[in-house]
Amino acid sequence: MEYEENHVLSPDRKLTEAEQSLVWKKPASHRTSVEERRICKEVKRNWQRGEMKIATILLEGDAGSGKTQLAKALSADFGLPYTKVTCFADMDKTDVIGAILPVIASERLAKLAPEDGQLLQALYESDGFQSATHVLSALLNISSEEAAVKAKRLMKLAVEQAEGDTVEYRFYPSEIVNAFRNGYLLEIQEPTVIRDAAVLMALNSALEPDGSINLPTEVIHRHPDFVAIITTNRGYAGVRPLNEALRDRVQHTEKMDLPGKAVMIERVTAKTGYLNTRVMDVLADTILLLDQTARAHAIKGVAGMRSFFFWTDAVACGIGAKESLYHKVIYKLTTDPDEIKLLEEALERRGLFAALDAAEADIEAVLEAERGEERTARSSPDEEAIEIKSWGAIDSRAAGCRQGRRRNRVEEVRRQRRGRHRDFR
Ligand SMILES: Nc1ncnc2c1ncn2[C@@H]1O[C@H](COP(=O)(O)OP(=O)(O)O)[C@@H](O)[C@H]1O
């Protein structure tokens, strides 16, 4: 379902082609959540209200609850380019502001190790639209944290090579500065991990409503369209809370929990194309109980939407629900035998192992029905037409495997004919 209402914040603004390409395009599998609707309404309502403008938002909650996707969806809703900064423990001020790089002569460049020389050359040739970290991370296909470390090493190398005779310096603004100056939507992922207080202070002042950032080259002011979305996982053991001053800058907050069962199933269906709601219902209950049990016993791993996607996909492709439960869900939570036992006991008490057996039997019954359908279809061309039509509809949503699609197809045909719903618990 597309979100129809218009929440573009600055309809008259002209984005460049490069900027336009950064505006997120919602995939067909995206489902608009209540949180997305609420934020859109709130931000739009206050956009022209001066001091009441809402432009710093906090999404705090469970891993996999959809924080990043919500930030991206808001980029689409607001018509703003999406950029992100993934925070890491050793972030320093150059990661917030940007870095100065001396431009060294090509004969000096040639004295460096070939890879370093090439990387520096690539940085000199970049158009300044992206941060040094971004350029390196895209070029080498590495994480932004690794790229930040590499960028710093290259800076150091360039300074050493220059041996004091540099005439030119280039400034590479950070992703944060780019978004701040040009009016993009910036997701700030997990600022809780930042250790250096000076970095937090720099971030805080950037988030002031009429803030400015002091660069070595100039002072830049906050673009009126700059929107910051802070995303953070709540309260796992060992995770520090969000810095209080940063939290205080926030003008709207959403508590992002693992979505309810209906939404979980809706998202899984949208992503995998699997349609057997009776089976997904049991898988969702299992995930929810494991999530609850893991929290109660301070088990570190996560049982959430990501496990649910991959588990359903495996089940849809004919891998046993109980067997894949371990590889897609339980071992991701823990591989400690005592903890596994705790989780198994919880499932047993709630009758979920029996329900999973019944789900497997149900899948088998669907398969059996499929054989029957195929036999009937061979003797009745009309019904074949129904089947192909429904398969096509599901196939376009990219069901992961042929067998799964065939089962879906049979499920669909059965539903169309009988609309029957059976609960096997
Ligand atoms: N509104 C949504 N509609 C469909 N799928 C979603 C939605 N929100 C999240 N998802 C899916 O759930 C998974 C986890 O979402 P993500 O945004 O990465 O979670 P988080 O950032 O909270 O850890 C992703 O695979 C994502 O595509």
Ligand SMILES: [Mg+2]
């Ligand atoms: Mg995320």
